Structures are given as C-alpha cells and as structure tokens.
Amino acid sequence: MRVDVVSIFPEYFAPLDLSLIGRARASGTLQLAVHDLRTWTHDVHRTVDDTPYGGGPGMVMRPEPWGEALEALAPPGGNPPRLLVPTPAGAPFTQALAHELAAEPHLLFACGRYEGIDQRVLEHAASRMPVTEVSLGDYVLFGGEVAVLVILEAVTRLLPGVLGNVGSLDDESHAHGLLEAPMYTKPAVWRGQEVPTVLRSGDHGKIARWRRDEALARTVARRPDMIAALPPECLDPRDRAA
Numbered sequence: 001m002r003v004d005v006v007s008i009f010p011e012y013f014a015p016l017d018l019s020l021i022g023r024a025r026a027s028g029t030l031q032l033a034v035h036d037l038r039t040w041t042h043d044v045h046r047t048v049d050d051t052p053y054g055g056g057p058g059m060v061m062r063p064e065p066w067g068e069a070l071e072a073l074a075p076p077g078g079n080p081p082r083l084l085v086p087t088p089a090g091a092p093f094t095q096a097l098a099h100e101l102a103a104e105p106h107l108l109f110a111c112g113r114y115e116g117i118d119q120r121v122l123e124h125a126a127s128r129m130p131v132t133e134v135s136l137g138d139y140v141l142f143g144g145e146v147a148v149l150v151i152l153e154a155v156t157r158l159l160p161g162v163l164g165n166v167g168s169l170d171d172e173s174h175a176h177g178l179l180e181a182p183m184y185t186k187p188a189v190w191r192g193q194e195v196p197t198v199l200r201s202g203d204h205g206k207i208a209r210w211r212r213d214e215a216l217a218r219t220v221a222r223r224p225d226m227i228a229a230l231p232p233e234c235l236d237p238r239d240r241a242a
C-alpha cells in the first residue's frame, strides 16, 4: 500500500518510523511519504491560509496550494488514490472503514488546520478521485495530523504480514461487533485477586463461551449502541432469552 500525507507539520509523522509501522515500511508492505504543503506555495511567506469569506474567527486554508499538491500526488490520468480528509464534520472512523481502507492500493491524506480547508478543494478533488471526510469522534483537535496517525495505525495493522500473530485480529474489540473480553496473564493470583478459574480449566469450549459472555456483558454495559447494531443471528438463542 502506498500512502501520501500532506501537512504543514510533516514532523508530526516522525513516530511512523517506529515499531510495527516502521517495520511495515522497511519490509515494503507500506510505502509512506509525508509532504509539506508549503512546497506548493510560491510567495515569500509561503502562505497557506487566509480570512474566511462571510467573516468569523480564525483562518481557512487557501485552495491554491492544496490544488497543486493534490494534482502533484494524484496526477490526472493515473489511477486515482482515495483522498482521506480528517475533519470534525466527517463520517465516523470505524473498524469497518479501517478494513475498507486496508484494501486500497493508494491512500492520500490531507491534514487540515485552522478552521479547515476551502471546501472547493474537496469538491474539485471529488471530480477526480474518491473523497472521504472522516472524524475520529465528537471532539475538536488542532489539526488532522493526530487523526491521520490514528487512522494509519488502525489500517496498517490490518495489512498482511504486519501483525505477527494474525489470530489476534480475530477476537479484538469490534472484530465481531462486540468489545473484547477481559484478558489475564500470570501470576494466577495477584494482590489477592485470582484469575477467573474457567480460564485455567483447559476447557476451550467453556473458555470460548465465558469470553463471549463477558464480551456481550461489557458491550451492553459500555456500548449499548453496538448491541442495537448487531445482526440478530449474532445473539445466541440463550442470550435472546436474557
């Protein structure tokens, strides 16, 4: 997978040389390039923002540098990337979208700052490539860089060969529409608290059932919205009686 990121703070992405993402880049699974938006400015002050039409506080990112950056990184006529624009006004970023993005050959991230990017940039881009405005949640950040780091980690870990133990994707939170069950490791007793006996029973059927029940209970308690979204067949008949 090829990933291009455009930002006025490219140094935000230094952490992407670390850990599993760093290994994915070294192995060639992930080809990542970070670009400074100011590369596509032509004035002495390398200006990227201006005051908003209609008034109001703050500044808006000018369309000209973005237009040139997106044309440089997604040249007309080539296979277009999918443009991801983190914004508080975007669609929720979910594990399902992470899986969708992990199947894309080329992602292009536009990191907005200030009050956002002139909307015409996204409208013009949409005439040439798929554009997804995405939100991490109902809160406001200084800019899109942190959101891109989160999205990149969620997507990269789904790429083939990145996670050593592929099985760990099977039962993690959101893998089957539920939150994951509590996890334990040695010692069996720690500060007087004992690991649930069933987990040390060796009975894999009982262990699987316990973990599913715990996952369901956690989801009901913490994320009832996820329960409402579960397809009926996901709820065991015994659970329906509950």
Ligand SMILES: Oc1ccccc1-c1ccno1
Residues within 6 Å of the ligand: 086, 087, 088, 112, 113, 134, 135, 136, 137, 138, 139, 140, 141, 142, 143, 144, 145, 147
């Ligand atoms: O608050 C933001 C500012 C710029 C770009 C993205 C965001 C954001 C907030 C939540 N998800 O994304």
